[in-house]
Amino acid sequence: MTARTAAQRPAPKTAVPEPEKPASPSVDRALTVLETLVGAEEGLTLTALAKATSIPLATCASIVYTLEQRGYATRRVVGRSHFWRPTLRLYDLAAPLIRREDLSEVAQPQLRELADALRMPAHVGVLDGASVVYVAKAATPGFIQFDTYPGKVSPFNLTALGKAIAAYLPDAELEPLLDHLVQGTGPKARKATARGVRTQLAKVRQLGYAVEDEEETAEIACVAAAFFDSEGAVAGSIGVTGFARELGGRKLVSATELVVRQAKEISAKLGF
Structure with a gap:
């Protein structure tokens, strides 16, 4: 039997990948x-x-x-x-994701201005059930960095970002959240009761901003204000996080003024 020459040998077959089957x-x-x-x-x-x-x-x-x-x-x-x-139910399904993506872009100038002016990290949060989700952040340079990042989730009643939003929810939307309150572990944590949270939220509406002072974590404080969409519904909140010792007295006054101003800027961008 003679060996075939290269020209006589059949061409190798090219493997055709099978289409990937769906898992479901x-x-x-x-x-x-x-x-x-x-x-x-x-x-x-x-x-x-x-x-x-x-x-x-x-x-x-x-x-x-x-x-x-x-x-x-x-x-x-x-x-x-x-x-x-x-x-359009499909739009309702996607709207929260679209809003979060848009907010991270829309709010960047306001976040940067807050972080630079106060030398504290600034954040934008949105409500997801009884939790507030951090969707954007402007960090500050330095060795000390706070444990805040886009995607972080915290109980709404233990954060200034969450309380700033919840203060403007219709009662029908707020009521279910009050069944999921989380007790803070910070040294200044208040007892988590529906009545107590309602009192706090009423004060937030009166002042125009929310403060969290060592309720979730020792030595950490936050200030936040809500912003609104074109229909007047609360769309999220913007705020800063710092050491409690740095967010007091005149620094607290200047911080709240800047936070409220930037929240109004974002509201204007959203058509409010």
């Missing part, structure tokens, strides 16, 4: 249906939707009926045909 086919189908509805210029019938997504008709029907029950799809009946469209 049912979720994948539901998202495909939703994305197809969003991308369609007009409402789609079940038959058209099944054809566009390559999903069996019965499965497609189950998905859109579920989307309808959850408020993400609606249908218009014309004769015997049902035309399906997505609803």
Whole structure:
């Protein structure tokens, strides 16, 4: 038997990668249906939707009926045909994420000005359930750095950022939060009661800003003020964090004035 020459040898087969299979086919189908509805210029019938997504008709029907029950799809009946469209419930789902991303950009000049003027780290926070989430920060140079960062989550009733926001919530939105109060461990922590928090929030509205003085952590204090969106609803808060000994007397007065001013600047940017 003679050996084949290079020209005679069959070309090596190129491995064709198999398409990655979704971890959950049912979720994948539901998202495909939703994305197809969003991308369609007009409402789609079940038959058209099944054809566009390559999903069996019965499965497609189950998905859109579920989307309808959850408020993400609606249908218009014309004769015997049902035309399906997505609803703005999707916007409600994404709005908090969009708002957080926008705020980190919108508030940067105000954060920087606060941090530079007071030589303290400045933050923007938004409310997520009974917690305040730090979504942006302007740091200050120096060896000592506070344990605050974008993404940090703290109980709303133990932070100036959280109290500044909660003070302007409608009662229907505030009431559920009062069932999730957290007791502070700082030396000046007050007993976490719904009545006590309501009293604090009333004072915040009266003053126009919130103060947290060694309630969550010893030696740490914060000052924050709320800002509002174009419809007048509270959208978040901006504040500074420093050592309690540095946020007292005249320094506290100047800090609150600057914080309130910057909060108003952000409100104006948001159309309030």
